[in-house]
Amino acid sequence: xxxxxxxxxxxxxxxxxxxxxxxxxxxxxxxxxxxxxxxxxxxxxxxxxxxxxxxxxxxxxxxxxxxxxxxxxxxxxxxxxxxxxxxxxxxxxxxxxxxxxxxxxxxxxxxxxxxxxxxxxxxxxxxxxxxxxxxxxxxxxxxxxxxxxxxxxxxxxxxxxxxxxxxxxxxxxxxxxxxxxxxxxxxxxxxxxxxxxxxxxxxxxxxxxxxxxxxxxxxxxxxxxxxxxxxxxxxxxxxxxxxxxxxxxxxxxxxxxxxxxxxxxxxxxxxxxxxxxxxxxxxxxxxxxxxxxxxxxxxxxxxxxxxxxxxxxxxxxxxxxxxxxxxxxxxxxxxxxxxxxxxxxxxxxxxxxxxxxxxxxxxxxxxxxxxxxxxxxxxxxxxxxxxxxxxxxxxxxxxxxxxxxxxxxxxxxxxxxxxxxxxxxxxxxxxxxxxxxxxxxxxxxxxxxxxxxxxxxxxxxxxxxxxxxxxxxxxxxxxxxxxxxxxxxxxxxxxxx
Amino acid sequence: xxxxxxxxxxxxxxxxxxxxxxxxxxxxxxxxxxxxxxxxxxxxxxxxxxxxxxxxxxxxxxxxxxxxxxxxxxxxxxxxxxxxxxxxxxxxxxxxx
Numbered sequence: 001x002x003x004x005x006x007x008x009x010x011x012x013x014x015x016x017x018x019x020x021x022x023x024x025x026x027x028x029x030x031x032x033x034x035x036x037x038x039x040x041x042x043x044x045x046x047x048x049x050x051x052x053x054x055x056x057x058x059x060x061x062x063x064x065x066x067x068x069x070x071x072x073x074x075x076x077x078x079x080x081x082x083x084x085x086x087x088x089x090x091x092x093x094x095x096x097x098x099x100x101x102x103x104x105x106x107x108x109x110x111x112x113x114x115x116x117x118x119x120x121x122x123x124x125x126x127x128x129x130x131x132x133x134x135x136x137x138x139x140x141x142x143x144x145x146x147x148x149x150x151x152x153x154x155x156x157x158x159x160x161x162x163x164x165x166x167x168x169x170x171x172x173x174x175x176x177x178x179x180x181x182x183x184x185x186x187x188x189x190x191x192x193x194x195x196x197x198x199x200x201x202x203x204x205x206x207x208x209x210x211x212x213x214x215x216x217x218x219x220x221x222x223x224x225x226x227x228x229x230x231x232x233x234x235x236x237x238x239x240x241x242x243x244x245x246x247x248x249x250x251x252x253x254x255x256x257x258x259x260x261x262x263x264x265x266x267x268x269x270x271x272x273x274x275x276x277x278x279x280x281x282x283x284x285x286x287x288x289x290x291x292x293x294x295x296x297x298x299x300x301x302x303x304x305x306x307x308x309x310x311x312x313x314x315x316x317x318x319x320x321x322x323x324x325x326x327x328x329x330x331x332x333x334x335x336x337x338x339x340x341x342x343x344x345x346x347x348x349x350x351x352x353x354x355x356x357x358x359x360x361x362x363x364x365x366x367x368x369x370x371x372x373x374x375x376x377x378x379x380x381x382x383x384x385x386x387x388x389x390x391x392x393x394x395x396x397x398x399x400x401x402x403x404x405x406x407x408x409x410x411x412x413x414x415x416x417x418x419x420x421x422x423x424x425x426x427x428x429x430x431x432x433x434x435x436x437x438x439x440x441x442x443x444x445x446x447x448x449x450x451x452x453x454x455x456x457x458x459x460x461x462x463x464x465x466x467x468x469x470x471x472x473x474x475x476x477x478x479x480x481x482x483x484x485x486x487x488x489x490x491x492x493x494x495x496x497x
Numbered sequence: 498x499x500x501x502x503x504x505x506x507x508x509x510x511x512x513x514x515x516x517x518x519x520x521x522x523x524x525x526x527x528x529x530x531x532x533x534x535x536x537x538x539x540x541x542x543x544x545x546x547x548x549x550x551x552x553x554x555x556x557x558x559x560x561x562x563x564x565x566x567x568x569x570x571x572x573x574x575x576x577x578x579x580x581x582x583x584x585x586x587x588x589x590x591x592x593x594x
Contacts, residue, residue, distance in 0.1 A: 100576045101575070101576065102576070103568055103572035103573070103575050103576070104568065104572075196552045196553060197552075197553050210550060210551045210552065236558075236560075239555075239557075239558040240551070240553060240555070242553065303541065305537075306537060306538050306540070306541055308535075309534065309535040309536070309537045309538040310535075310538055312531065312534075312535045313535055313538070320512060324513075327513065328578055329577075329578075329585060329587050330576070330577055330585055331576035331577060331578070332576070332578065333578065334578035334579065337578075337579070337588050339588075339589075341588060342588060342589060342590070342591075343587055343588045343589065343590050344513070345515075345588075346588040347513045348510075348513045348514060348515040349515050351512075351513050351514050351515070352514055352515040352516065352517075355514070357520075357523075360514055360516070360520070360524070361524060361527060361528065361531075363512050363514065364505060364508045364509065364512060364514070364524055364528060365528060365531060365532075367508045367511050367512045368500065368504070368508055368528070368532075371508075371511070377539065378535075378536075378538075380548050381538050381539060381541075381543065382535075382538055383548030383549050383550055384541070384543035384544075384546040384547070384548050384549075385538050385541055385543060386548070386549040387543075387546050387547055387548065387549040388541065388543060388546060390549060390552070422527060422530075422531060423530060423531065423534050426534075437552075438552060439551075439552020439553060440552075465552070465553075
């Protein structure tokens with residue numbers, strides 16, 4: 001295994017800038033790594049190797065001519081297949097978009113290109129980002145590099161697995177109910193769900209528009225911050241984009257300090273239902289934070305227990321509306337158009353053929369929740385619960401600077417284990433979902449391996465909207481203390497494949 | 498608070514999903530369980546609480562009425578399953594009767 005693939009993005013960027021290595025070499029070693037291990041991991045759905053190498057070559061030429069490039073110039077990245085990338089297949093993990101090549105770039109991709117980050121390819125995901133295991137991809141599951149028989153989390157399992165398998169040092173995910181943080185948790189990587197509206201959704205194939213949020217994924221807190229700074233900021237193409245300065249996330253990650261910080265432990269997001277090893281590592285991390293000078297305070301968010309129910313009504317309602325556009329008329333798959341079927345029949349046949357079981361299940365549920373007679377009992381009531389959860393967070397943030405919880409109740413479960421039990425699958429997101437409902441920001445970072453199965457455990461920090469820098473301040477401090485203890489980042493213990 | 502096989506068939510029609518017989522059986526059972534689980538939200542007395550549709554205040558965004566570059570016709574048609582005479586070709590709209 002080349003040493004280069006184990007380097008952080010910050011180290012690689014510095015080495016490329018100083019011409020110690022080249023962007024072409026760095027890109028090539030990652031493409032070689034993908035060629036060597038991705039048949040086992042299946043992190044990628046599509047590679048953009050030729051354009052990546054051409055871009056890397058151009059970056060090297062510009063550096064050679066003395067041009068000063070951005071802080072991540074020449075570093076490779078894996079892009080979740082839900083973000084439009086001009087001319088490259090973009091499927092959202094669905095057959096209904098198989099072969100579709102967007103005629104435009106999403107804002108996230110535009111910003112990655114502008115920052116001279118090299119996109120290696122598109123990563124696997126649960127179909128239309130519906131899932132917690134990446135088993136609902138129409139193109140087959142992704143495997144967790146820590147144990148290939150286990151799930152890499154979802155829906156961004158491909159992005160997280162690419163990081164943990166050393167196929168890319170940076171990745172982009174999207175988080176609707178935990179799809180960046182839960183995969184980060186089970187793969188021993190770092191993932192951040194920025195404040196809603198902090199990163200543009202323009203060009204992201206919508207699942208639930210009031211919840212979806214693109215964000216950065218990496219193997220360290222600093223790398224995640226560097227990527228966050230590249231993709232964040234106001235975008236006039238997205239009417240929900242916040243027009244305010246991006247907090248200094250990089251400075252916060254570099255400072256990493258919790259002295260005097262008040263950290264709230266959410267009573268309702270711990271306790272019953274958590275795997276013993278998850279609870280143990282979580283408690284140890286809290287003790288460590290206390291040793292570093294933080295004050296740990298228990299807070300109660302009494303409506304959190306209703307978050308899962310509210311989410312699983314709001315999400316399908318928005319999804320059933322957003323996915324109406326996939327009707328086989330303007331793009332994507334068309335089935336049943338043999339001259340004998342009307343346009344309505346072609347739409348129904350196309351959608352039946354193109355959508356997988358989880359997507360159909362949620363479209364039906366959303367159609368039900370929005371239908372006359374049920375709307376107030378389900379959808380409107382879920383939106384009221386959402387208000388109460390947001391008020392719970394607001395009240396908690398009057399007492400503390402950040403909140404903490406385990407990211408997921410368990411470590412990575414076995415592939416297939418929860419596939420036929422949607423409720424069990426949905427429960428995996430119990431600690432991440434409230435964040436999306438309230439639009440606040442959160443980070444997952446690894447805090448050790450569970451003693452019973454030797455798999456990574458994730459720790460979640462949550463902060464108020466537009467206070468993303470607090471996540472990096474706390475996360476940077478915790479990570480530095482853990483590195484002191486272990487002598488390295490946890491990811492260094494991942495199997496070599 | 499329960500969902501029958503006939504309900505699923507009706508919802509499939511509304512959602513333009515031509516569900517198979519096996520899917521109707523499968524989803525009716527699963528959706529019933531999911532609905533029972535999520536229906537817990539009705540325990541919260543919240544009639545006086547305003548519903549929150551979005552985490553940030555929503556305002557209409559306007560721009561000046563000025564022509565700007567957009568996708569070309571070829572680009573817009575590039576992903577179409579079928580095109581003809583520079584237009585999207587769709588199946589027949591009207592039934593034969």
